[in-house]
Amino acid sequence: MRLATGSRFVAGLLLGASILAPAPVRGADWKAEHDAGWTAYKEGRLDEAIQRLRAAEKEARAFGENDLRLATTLDHLAWVLGSEGNYAEAETLAKSALAIREKAIGADKDEVLTSLNTLASLDDLQGQSAEARSLYARLLKATEKTHGADDPSVAAVLDNLATVDHLLGKTRDAEASYKRALAIREKSAKDSPAALASTLHNFGTFYVDQEKYTEAETLLKRALTTREKALGADHPDVATTLEELGWLYASQGKPAEAEPLLKRALDLYKADLGPEHRHVAACETKLGRVYLAEGKATEADTHCRHALAIYELIGGDPLERAAALEDFAAVLRKSNRVAEAVTLETRARSLRDSLPKPDTTKP
Secondary structure, eight states: OOOOOTHHHHHHHHHGGGGTTTHHHHHHHHHHHHHHHHHHHHTTOHHHHHHHHHHHHHHHHTTOTTOHHHHHHHHHHHHHHHHTTOHHHHHHHHHHHHHHHHHHHOSSSHHHHHHHHHHHHHHHHTTOHHHHHHHHHHHHHHHHHHHOTTOHHHHHHHHHHHHHHHHTTOHHHHHHHHHHHHHHHHHTTTTOHHHHHHHHHHHHHHHHHTTOHHHHHHHHHHHHHHHHHHHOTTOHHHHHHHHHHHHHHHHTTOHHHHHHHHHHHHHHHHHHHOTTOHHHHHHHHHHHHHHHHTTOHHHHHHHHHHHHHHHHHHOOOHHHHHHHHHHHHHHHHHTTOHHHHHHHHHHHHHHHHTSOOOOOSOO
């Protein structure tokens, strides 16, 4: 997005003191719109958030193209647009915010670190793992320089870096970052139990994927206990850990242990997010696979069919849709509905083939 020209500045010179009187009002207007928009985003009211933050952007541009209030607005608007999948505009805004902050306050200030994190997160959301990794690596060095090697903010960056390395197949790097992040979190566990739980959860998920089930179970059980105590038993983050722990047991061929955990996670997701959210769909497809393993064909069909219907409605990640198609196909094959299963498998294969192959050659 193009930044404002200097026309307002010229007008100010021509009109003299008359242009300065409304400045405090304009500043108040910017703050009111910005704060209301950011609050709406955090409460999940995305349409209102965009409307308010665009109004705040208009007010902020009157302060000048290098004003830090404009950078703050652009950064927050980038988060909202990114959450809606409008990545192109979100990235443009985030880059503008970073440029303003670097010019105004230097390279290693907290506001600049925030902009770097926004850009890295947007790349991460788009599946651009190599690009995200480069930004997270830059962010890690800057955060260590600004706050010290053992600061909790360093743990947050390490956690994100490890997640990206996991996706890129850099398992040794990912494990090392998770271990270091966890060691930092342990030191401040009393002050930030929710942050500790997040690292425990992410590290446990990594070990599930590596089929290190004993290590994964220890971490995920700790994450669940910590989240329930810190956030309450009905918090959506609790649902996330319940789902992952249930999937751990399913992956070990323990469907009877997996089923109650996944059912509880599904109930929490529906209560918090509604019946047609992608997290509901992901949990339903896992529960469908568990029911299939238990020989409960009717229940498996119901959950896999519902998961697929949600993905068809909302679109979203092609890999998630492909997995839902394959899971439903497995249920259909179990019921000797082979022709229907082949149709779904063909659709799933087409989705997977359409995806760009990850570039693991970049640092």
